[in-house]
Amino acid sequence: MVPELFARAGYEAVTLDLQHGMFDFEAAVDSLGLIALGGAHRIARIPVADNALAGRLIDMGAECIIAPMINSREEAEQFARAMKYPPMGERSWSPRRAAMLSGQTDHEYLTNSNSQTLALAMIETQEAIEALDDILSVPELDGIFVGPSDLSLSLSKGTALDPNGPETARACADIASKAKAAGKIAGIFCLSAEMVEEAVAQGYRLLSYGIDTVFIDGAARTALGETAWT
Ligand code: 3PY
Ligand code: MG
Numbered sequence: 001m002v003p004e005l006f007a008r009a010g011y012e013a014v015t016l017d018l019q020h021g022m023f024d025f026e027a028a029v030d031s032l033g034l035i036a037l038g039g040a041h042r043i044a045r046i047p048v049a050d051n052a053l054a055g056r057l058i059d060m061g062a063e064c065i066i067a068p069m070i071n072s073r074e075e076a077e078q079f080a081r082a083m084k085y086p087p088m089g090e091r092s093w094s095p096r097r098a099a100m101l102s103g104q105t106d107h108e109y110l111t112n113s114n115s116q117t118l119a120l121a122m123i124e125t126q127e128a129i130e131a132l133d134d135i136l137s138v139p140e141l142d143g144i145f146v147g148p149s150d151l152s153l154s155l156s157k158g159t160a161l162d163p164n165g166p167e168t169a170r171a172c173a174d175i176a177s178k179a180k181a182a183g184k185i186a187g188i189f190c191l192s193a194e195m196v197e198e199a200v201a202q203g204y205r206l207l208s209y210g211i212d213t214v215f216i217d218g219a220a221r222t223a224l225g226e227t228a229w230t
Pocket of ligand 1: 147
């Protein structure tokens with residue numbers, strides 16, 4: 001029920017995290033249907049370099065795939081090409097559920113899906129920042145998605161987990177303006193409402209804000225704190 005709750009709460013899109021979250025493929029397949037039922041767009045994050053899973057999830061109805069730790073043009077290209085049908089890429093044919101969930105026939109889906117699905121490469125290392133122009137030049141790639149926690153770890157050479165820090169914020173602003181100049185979508189993970197505001201001001205268009213376990217943890221602690229006997 002959790003993905004559906006988020007969709008019904010008013011999020012425009014709900015992301016299933018198969019990199020760090022608890023989803024296996026079957027749970028993700030169920031959840032994609034529940035997000036659709038709740039009326040939100042369907043996003044999934046794959047584990048590092050798992051382009052085969054990107055293909056399976058998009059066939060099962062994910063509309064956007066986020067690929068973590070993309071550090072070179074070649075990695076971006078391999079990922080994005082797995083997401084797009086020829087002649088653009090080399091996505092393999094069998095989109096049964098994706099066509100169903102998007103209310104299209106297979107033929108309509110074939111015509112439309114390259115422009116209706118998003119391949120986003122995560123920028124979350126110093127190496128990725130150095131290769132950013134090359135990554136942004138991949139025509140099949142729709143955009144980038146920043147992971148500020150890993151980015152801060154990488155920029156500080158492992159000495160600081162500081163997703164809100166000034167060095168990370170400067171890097172995030174640069175990434176957004178380069179993405180905009182390249183005509184690509186810029187997305188980012190936000191840990192707070194303040195980060196959402198800052199990211200919007202920097203030009204980010206896809207904001208991923210809130211984690212189910214963090215919300216539950218916070219609500220549980222608040223509820224306990226409100227009782228007289230704890
Ligand atoms: C990061 O901040 O590194 C992320 O991957 C966010 O999900
Ligand atoms: Mg990360």
